[in-house]
Amino acid sequence: MIPVAIVLGFHTLLTKLITVYSSPMIVSAVRVTIGSVFFILLGKGLSIGVKQFINGLFNW
DSSP: OHHHHHHHHHHHHHHHHHHHHSOHHHHHHHHHHHHHHHHHHHTTTOOOOHHHHHHHHHTO
């Protein structure tokens, strides 16, 4: 729990500092890109069947 609190604390501080100099849309796009790359690398080697994919779409 402590690492999560530390990351969220730094994230909030950095977001407030960055939004002064750039658009909130750009900050959001960068966050989504970094998160996507992280989860793509984390999920390398996992296989998803059609049934799991459709279930994931319905539970979105």
